[in-house]
Amino acid sequence: MSKIVVNAAPAGTRNFKPLVWNRIQITKSLDEICHSLTLELPVSQRTNIAVHDTVEVRFYNKYITHNNGNLRVTTVLIDEITDTTDNGRKYITVLGRSPARDIIDSAWTGKAGGSDLLTVAKSIAGHFDIIVDHLPRGQNNTETVSSFEWDCESPWTKLLNAADNQGYVFTSNEAGNLYLTKSGRDAEQWHFILAEGTNIKSVETTEAGAEQFHEYVVVSSGVQGTAIDNLCKNKRVLTLNLSDFNLDQEKAKRRASIELYRRRKRTIKVTVSGWGLTDEQIKSFSSTEEKELFFNPNFLIPVYIPSAGIDGKMMISEVEYRAEPTAFDCTVSLVNPEVYMGKEGAAIAAKKTGKMSRLEQIAAKHNITPIQVKK
Structure with a gap:
């Protein structure tokens, strides 16, 4: 059984004391850099916090073999505190971001x-x-x-x-x-996996074109790199002036290509129970030291979602963790690796291999028990 503990310390100190909390939402994103925290507290906790205080969220699990059985999930500084009364219900909302x-x-x-x-x-x-x-x-x-x-x-x-x-x-x-x-940390070594029929509760796929262009131009100290998006059939042009950096031709072209992939991206959001590895997966490690246990941005993980035509490695661009005292889950945003790595890494169509389905192979390799999906 896992539990979440929230601690707070006055600004400039490490004198952490636990807080009583109602709800937690933590967002980690490659595009935002800072973690963001939204924390709902009962009004009884108002005297225990102030703006600029430090808040840390810790994850406790009996199968974590080091650090007294717990790991930090995030550490933020408080930006804002709001007192709310809503239909007779009173609570406090705390907003915070990473020290960066x-x-x-x-x-x-x-x-x-x-x-x-x-x-x-x-x-x-x-x-x-x-x-x-x-x-x-x-x-x-x-x-x-x-x-x-x-x-x-x-x-x-x-x-x-x-x-x-x-x-x-x-x-x-x-x-x-x-x-x-x-860009791109291979997280398969820690048994991370997302598979329909195994640990995925819901799937949402979004394709957006508002920030997409046909031609991308990167200019740097007399060097120009270009990339053409043939899937964006118009005359929209985006030019990036990176003259502060002495890029050579290859790097200028790479930056243009990455910008193309980033703005053409297709995002797949999946919701799963928990914040990362299951108890069985954590338990399978002889030691959890130097192991990653939570879904995190920049991870490259195997993904099997036949309903979306996905069977390959994808990159986590964002994770939103949510918790109430008796339950917690998270939403993981996935993009193709080239969005941040500049390499083609499109997922391949789902397929069966040999006598075992891809799902059965994944389950066997990563110590996950498939669940029956209702149709």
Whole structure:
């Protein structure tokens, strides 16, 4: 049996005390960087929180073999507290974001170029006491950012562009710090899987064209990279000026292609019980240390959804965790890997292989028991 515990500490301290809570919603997204938290509390908790306090959400499970049987899910700083009375019901709503909010919201002047991307990121984040780690840990494969200056603004957008140019993404982590990692982490090694008839409760597929263009042009210091979307049959043109970064022809073309895939994306949202691996899957590890247990953005996972024509690896772009005291579930947003990786990775049609269906193979490999789906 799993349970969720919410703790709060006054701003600038680590003196955490548990909160009584009614509802939790946590959103993690590759497009937003910061985790966002919406927390509903009874009015009795009002004196226990204030804006800018730190809130952490922890997941307890008896099969977690390290860290006293619990893991942090997120750490945020409180942005806003609202007291509400609705038909006689009184409650408090707390909104918070990851500590990286302070980098995003601040505006100042500085420069940090001439070093590799990881060093530049550490220099900027360190001003706010935020730690940046490269994944895998102990490595640094980032390239030099020759010029990096900002004037009366946040350097955040330029930092994201610099990462995009090198095929990296920034994500907030559970402790409130930042990870810098290559786009696409293979999560199959931890037995993550999404399969219709196994652990999926509902599926929603969305195709959007409002931000789609026919031609994408990336300009950088005399170099121009282009990409044409033949599925967008009009004359819409998007030009990105990345002259602050000395991109070569190959990188300029790659950025144009990624922009094409990102704006052409088809998003599949699936709702599942729990926030990640099942008890049986967690139990199957001899040790949970250094294992990922929750669905997270940037994960590449096997997906089998024959009703949507999906049978292959897809990338998690966003996860929305929800909880009430007696139940919790999450919605996982999936996109094709090329949206962030710049590679074609379209899912293939569902099919049977040999005597076992794809679903039976998945269930056997990942220690999941298929459920009967009503038709």
